[in-house]
Amino acid sequence: MIRVLVVDDERMVCAHLRTILGSASDLTIVGEAYDGADAVEAAVRLRPDVVLMDLRMPGVDGIRATERIMTLPSPPRVLALTTFDLDDYVTGALRAGAAGFLLKSTSPDDLLALVRVAAAGHTVLSAVAADRLVAQTAGSQRARDLLLSLTEREVEVLESLGAGRSNQQIARRLHLSEATVKGYVSRLLVKLGCANRTQAALLAQEAGLSAGRSAPQP
Structure with a gap:
């Protein structure tokens, strides 16, 4: 029993x-x-x-x-x-x-x-929960895999996007000009296949990026 x-x-x-x-x-x-x-x-x-x-x-x-x-x-x-x-x-x-x-x-x-x-x-x-968990795990792994195509500086910019920082705030944080940050963001969107900053920010969070994390190595 x-x-x-x-x-x-x-x-x-x-x-x-x-x-x-x-x-x-x-x-x-x-x-x-x-x-x-x-x-x-x-x-x-x-x-x-x-x-x-x-x-x-x-x-x-x-x-x-x-x-x-x-x-x-x-x-x-x-x-x-x-x-x-x-x-x-x-x-x-x-x-x-x-x-x-x-x-x-x-x-x-x-x-x-x-x-x-x-x-x-x-x-x-439960069956529904298992499907959700598999989907979430697959999505997280895909996000982490995408980080492998990025340079260390690009990962730092992406992390800042995930934290909701503006270009001006990113520039101050990374000691770059706003124009340089804008260029990084544009390249990130292309590399990651994201339509906008919001999608890139969500991908950063899905990949588990945190402040100070460097680019993953292949």
Whole structure:
């Protein structure tokens, strides 16, 4: 029997999950919690195998609750439950030790199957979430690959575009004339296949550029 703890600040969501999970003969709901602090206490007291953890809760949110649960001697598998896919909350939950995440729109059959997969020790992503994650990873890799065609100075200019700086601000930062910066920006747009500064800025952020980073080497 797989023991499941349901955590959500909306009691109607908990009731919905209880109905779905209660329909399976191999799953049992050992408890509910309505905020992150209660979730940690319940995980200690009830010793579930799987925790379905809402991320956006008042007080102690799902990320901090997951972090605390992961410090237990034999922590359960935590699955983040979210209405949003691949936002900062989801990323934070995965970094905190969550075994995966599910959209609240996941179908009942998929939910039951993925809880079982998580209990068996595997990483879990709902079908929609998996597609999004693959797309995001591919996009990020493409952005990083494009940086290989740039000089170190071009990467510095691109980083500044990603930070939202104007040509004048970039010129001051890199000790260049505005005309020189304008030339760099024009060449960057051509090299990167971007139609405008906004697209270049988004690509810089997608590639994970940060201040002071030099051009990647092939």
